[in-house]
Amino acid sequence: MSRGRVLIALFMFYLAAAPFLLPEFYVTLMNFIGLATLVTLGLILLTGVAGLMSFGQQVFVGFGAYATGVLTTIYGASPWLGLAAGLAFTAAAALGLGLITVRLSGHYLPISTIAWGIAFYYAFGNLEILGRYNGIQGIPPVGIGGWLLDTGRESYALIWAVALAALVAAANLLNSRAGRAIRALRFRATMAEAFGVDTARLKLVVFLYAALLAALSGWLYAHFLRFVSPGPFSVHLGIEYLFMAVVGGAANVWGAVVGASLLTLLKEWLKDILPKFFEQSGNYEVIVFGLLMLPLLHRARDGLAPLLARLAGGARRSAVPAGAPELASRERPAAGEPLLEVSALRKNFGGLAAVRDVSFAIRAGEILGLIGPNGAGKSTVFNLVTGVLASDSGEIRFRGKRIDGLPSRRIAKLGIARTFQHVNLVGAMSVLDNVAIGAHLRGGKGTVAAMLRLDRGEERRLLAEAARQIRRVGLESHLADPAASLPLGQQRLVEIARALAADPVLLLLDEPAAGLRYQEKRALAELLRRLRAEGVSILLVEHDMEFVMGLVDRLVVMDFGERIAEGLPSAVQSDPVVIEAYLGGVA
């Protein structure tokens, strides 16, 4: 049993024993920690993992609390109906707010979350049906089959059962096909799109998920305290939830418990001792909170999660499932069949024609090299073909179907996989998980299936495929290492393995040899030859003539945005136009 499991088991034991041992006051405090844990957990996924910052979670807590408050007191409905209504209302509101904001760049989301936090706080406080600033009193307790949960200890059982279920579900989610994509959202969105992840949709899903967890916390809150007023849904609570998520850190869902516990306890303790030092009353604890956050952000931006990870004895080794059936693969085109046809492609940046009427074609089973001096427009062509940029005119066809203008995730679906010139791996994730992102489109299980562990069969096949591709590039000894711990040369191989995991018909490599040592280049060339022999077609954008010459079947040479030569390597090598482009007319 790993140390992490021991810690979790100890925590479970404490949770089970606490209501029998602790006095009422501490049980209440534990309830508040449980409630905050739910909201913080959503924020850890939303902010820490997916990189979307929200200071407005308290609004969703308010939706959950007020929905059930109104329905149970005014309409005499059952709390369970209140729960359903609260979740439905929150889902609709979060979907609306999310559609508007999550597509915008980084800072708009947090600012607008503050804005709606203020807007809804005043709405809560002024709506007649919500009891204005007096709130709603006399909310009934939750009943389960005739058993009324009307004491703090009974609420404790419900709150912590829900919180634990949410924690386990979130841990399951992060360890799945959807979870890998979520973990790529924050720093690697372009890469995720290139492997078929609809990042805008996924961000919305995570946003919705965090909002629903907050609403769930609000429902529990309303039936535990039996009273709802606008106070706990003010902007400052939203800020505190975010602080909890920062303290907990993003690396681990259990950080939610740590962040929520530390800040709730600290606040209680400060409220106790600080007024003894000052004459007047005041919110002294917020000053201390703010002052404590600063050094934390300066010194330990990742929160306490890394410390937690050390306590738990390092990351869990990724286990490769044995004996999983192979994933279905694409039917391969016959050798020589036209694969990619680029005709009269053009792209301008302002007044600069980066690509001017470039045409070339790749046939199945060959390696085509696209070379040229710096600034020739190779990378622009690459970005046009992969859908990262939109062309101004011209056509790109893949197996006869036009692909220019398609987003990169649709192009990925057709069987084109790419690598990135600047290595684009999720550094904290294992090599195995990184490569498994490549196989994203070969699975189909979503977030809900992952939380409920209904995805295990597919997950085994995806990981087995990832492991197979890692063996193919010769990195099997680094399977479980974090991708960032590998040297650059091996990271480039991980990039290739990830592209191979997509089962591509055409592989696009953007300067795979850049920054490699001689031996590594030779090994890479060897690998690419082997891939060609296995029927993979490759478009290789390169810089390094020596590397390209012995490897490719044909070459296309670009200079100043135009195609200046095409043909067999030996013919291109002696072409006076090419020599002039490379050596600047000395020849």
Next chain:
Amino acid sequence: MSADIVAWLVQDGITNGAIYALLALALLLVFAVTRVIFVPQGEYVTFAALSLSLLEAGRMPGTVWILVFGGLAAAAVEAAAALRARAFAALPRIGLLYLALPAAVALLVGWAAPRQPAQWVQVLLVLAMVVPMGPILYRVAYQPLASASVLVLFIVSMAVHYVLVGLSLVFFGGEGLRARPIAEAKFRLGVVEVTAQSLWVLAASVVLIFLLWLLFERSIYGKALRATAMNRVGARLVGIPTALTGYLSFTLASLIGAVSGILIAPITTLYYDTGFLIGLKGFVGAILGGMASYPLAAVGAVAVGLLEAFSSFWASTYKETIVFAVLIPVLIWLSLRSRHVEEEEERE
């Protein structure tokens, strides 16, 4: 609604809008140069306005303690850095700038406050207390993280806001305060009764905006700020010290905040936490202007002021809800305009 009510609401809206416009400019400036979403901008307004009210009452505002202790913290950070770099020659300058100067201001205020000096002296004292908060905050909270992502800097802003709003309650208490107007005259302009104070606000805003324009267009410091805003790395490569531009933008922001506070103090009753809302309304204005252009931000801020004036007439309790909900249509528009995939990804 009669014509004079409309005229009165317009006057009220434009007066408040002018303040929001000043704050919107400060926020935009700080964001462009340092990438900091400076949530505590509104706190300068509260600190300046409430300090002015306390000085009028002959009491010493607690604002000086922020200066003294903030200066102490900044001195500690600076001295630690200087000692690590073995730059002992820098120590006297640090002591003078961060210890002696704040102490002098504190002594001066402590001496002058009970004597209830003339109003213009009070205004100068308030400026002396509030403006240095800008560079001190930058040194203590933001400079150590100058290369962090926008989102981390945003959390820092929230922490700073927390500290300042907590201190504000300690220094000024929960009661609302309002200062004496700078000018009490009123005169009629057609159907409108114009107060001289609102003219003061307008005039001061216009002058300040003009001065900012001069600074950006005509001075080398302004050009350095603009260069840093456009491209940090490029600015550093041509020899612009980016830390200096950080200090400069924070000082300008605290100056603008302090002036706004002095102008608004006689118009509205301010509470210890009012600044948060005022600053955020400046943000709403800046976003209405697309978060990129100074003139558009000013126009957006005046629009916020007008919207606020009219909504407080029609549905006063929902005033804040309406003002902050107006962001939603703007965000929809921005969202439709934006490209599908994020171009600028956060760095790891």
